[in-house]
Amino acid sequence: MGTQDPPPALSAKNESSFAYYTINARLPVILARIADSLCRKKERIIAKYGQESSEDIKFVIGHLSKLRYEVQTNKAIQPLESNAPDVQAWNRELATQTAAQGGEPPKWYSATWLYVETYMYRALNDYVALTKTMKSFDIFGEQKQIAYTDAEVPVSSLMSYLDEVTANLQKGSKTDIDELFSEFIQVALWGNKCDLSISHGAENSQKQCLLEQLSHLKPNILADDTRKTLAALRSAAGARNHQAGRVDIVLDNAGFELVTDLTFAEVLLATGLASCVHFHGKTMPWFVSDVTQDDFSWTLDTMSASSNTAVSKLGAKWKSRLQDGSWVYKAHSFWTLPYDYSLMKKHAQDLYADLAKADLVFFKGDLNYRKLVGDRDWNPTTPFQVSLRGFHPAPLCSLRALKADTVAGLRPGVAEEVAVKDEKWQVNGSWTTISFCGERVS
Numbered sequence: 001m002g003t004q005d006p007p008p009a010l011s012a013k014n015e016s017s018f019a020y021y022t023i024n025a026r027l028p029v030i031l032a033r034i035a036d037s038l039c040r041k042k043e044r045i046i047a048k049y050g051q052e053s054s055e056d057i058k059f060v061i062g063h064l065s066k067l068r069y070e071v072q073t074n075k076a077i078q079p080l081e082s083n084a085p086d087v088q089a090w091n092r093e094l095a096t097q098t099a100a101q102g103g104e105p106p107k108w109y110s111a112t113w114l115y116v117e118t119y120m121y122r123a124l125n126d127y128v129a130l131t132k133t134m135k136s137f138d139i140f141g142e143q144k145q146i147a148y149t150d151a152e153v154p155v156s157s158l159m160s161y162l163d164e165v166t167a168n169l170q171k172g173s174k175t176d177i178d179e180l181f182s183e184f185i186q187v188a189l190w191g192n193k194c195d196l197s198i199s200h201g202a203e204n205s206q207k208q209c210l211l212e213q214l215s216h217l218k219p220n221i222l223a224d225d226t227r228k229t230l231a232a233l234r235s236a237a238g239a240r241n242h243q244a245g246r247v248d249i250v251l252d253n254a255g256f257e258l259v260t261d262l263t264f265a266e267v268l269l270a271t272g273l274a275s276c277v278h279f280h281g282k283t284m285p286w287f288v289s290d291v292t293q294d295d296f297s298w299t300l301d302t303m304s305a306s307s308n309t310a311v312s313k314l315g316a317k318w319k320s321r322l323q324d325g326s327w328v329y330k331a332h333s334f335w336t337l338p339y340d341y342s343l344m345k346k347h348a349q350d351l352y353a354d355l356a357k358a359d360l361v362f363f364k365g366d367l368n369y370r371k372l373v374g375d376r377d378w379n380p381t382t383p384f385q386v387s388l389r390g391f392h393p394a395p396l397c398s399l400r401a402l403k404a405d406t407v408a409g410l411r412p413g414v415a416e417e418v419a420v421k422d423e424k425w426q427v428n429g430s431w432t433t434i435s436f437c438g439e440r441v442s
């Protein structure tokens with residue numbers, strides 16, 4: 001490795017890695033759970049999609065067990081078969097990797113973790129797309145809705161607090177915007193602690209009130225670029241005669257995390273730090289809990305229909321934001337391709353150009369972080385800017401709970417200190433980073 005070369009990408013070749021554990025233990029469990037849940041939901045699926053879907057369920061379960069066998073026995077990655085628009089790109093990537101290895105196709109334990117894990121979720125969607133009747137079925141849909149309903153108590157307290165804070169702002173009381181920004185960026189940050197794929201698709205939602213926990217959680221933020229992030233927003237507005245601009249949030253999980261992101265977006269608008277917020281979701285069910293258009297709409301519909309006044313008020317307000325354009329929801333197919341973000345300019349020029357219109361782009365969650373830093377084995381003290389390897393459509397900030405063993409941007413000594421306190425610090429979601437990059441470094 002030359003001095004300028006980035007470190008290698010994570011892969012299951014290393015048996016002590018989380019990548020190995022994921023492929024060896026977690027992915028087979030996720031696949032088995034999906035098959036089980038299809039069996040359990042059989043009657044409901046038939047009621048919704050018709051009698052013919054009975055055959056479709058068998059078809060999907062058959063493919064799931066074949067895939068599980070292929071993972072467990074380290075078989076070659078297979079081309080996708082549906083005629084979905086992104087299948088060509090996936091199969092082209094498979095051909096490229098095969099050619100690069102002298103005709104040897106990538107395999108589960110030797111290819112990069114990012115490639116095989118994203119492939120697994122893409123393959124699941126392909127099986128559903130190949131059915132006759134169930135093409136619109138979301139394998140994880142019910143779990144995502146449960147993640148929201150299980151969090152109704154913390155959602156209610158968060159909405160009451162948000163309602164109070166925004167009302168006080170309207171009354172012109174001297175609320176400190178810096179404090180609000182710092183508080184609600186932490187709400188969105190810790191919202192990422194509770195996703196479903198880390199718990200093998202089992203329930204893992206937020207039952208306690210997050211607001212009460214924030215100060216207690218503060219020491220677990222290993223890198224905190226809150227001030228730099230806020231300064232970047234202010235300087236972008238300052239350059240336009242104090243006109244606030246667009247802020248983008250690249251979403252991660254549905255359920256409680258989505259509500260925390262929407263809350264943060266509301267605070268950005270209410271404080272005048274942003275004039276509009278663009279949310280980026282997924283075009284298909286992804287990594288168990290990621291937000292799709294259906295999840296986004298379902299969440300706002302469910303909130304507006306809530307019997308809790310603050311929840312229904314905010315739900316209705318957010319639906320109207322989508323109408324008046326102060327919020328925009330979009331989903332680009334690049335987010336579910338296997339590429340890390342240093343390749344966005346090459347594979348999705350339009351998305352890169354769109355993100356460049358924002359004053360600041362927030363990237364939520366662990367998978368987005370892995371894609372930002374190329375899922376590589378960085379020395380933890382490598383500057384975050386360096387780990388991005390030239391990706392810089394706009395100033396950006398990642399809010400992430402560590403659930404994978406790649407991290408950059410830590411001060412010297414921090415990794416060693418936390419490793420003594422918690423040997424699973426890199427993967428158990430209990431430690432977080434707020435990482436900002438204000439300029440391009442290649």
Ligand SMILES: O=P(O)(O)OC[C@@]1(O)O[C@H](CO)[C@@H](O)[C@@H]1O
Binds near residue numbers: 365404
């Ligand atoms: O992106 P998210 O929702 O925060 O996390 C996704 C995740 O659960 O999936 C991968 C492991 O399977 C890890 O990157 C991470 O733990």
Ligand SMILES: [Mn+2]
Binds near residue numbers: 195252289365367
């Ligand atoms: Mn996710």
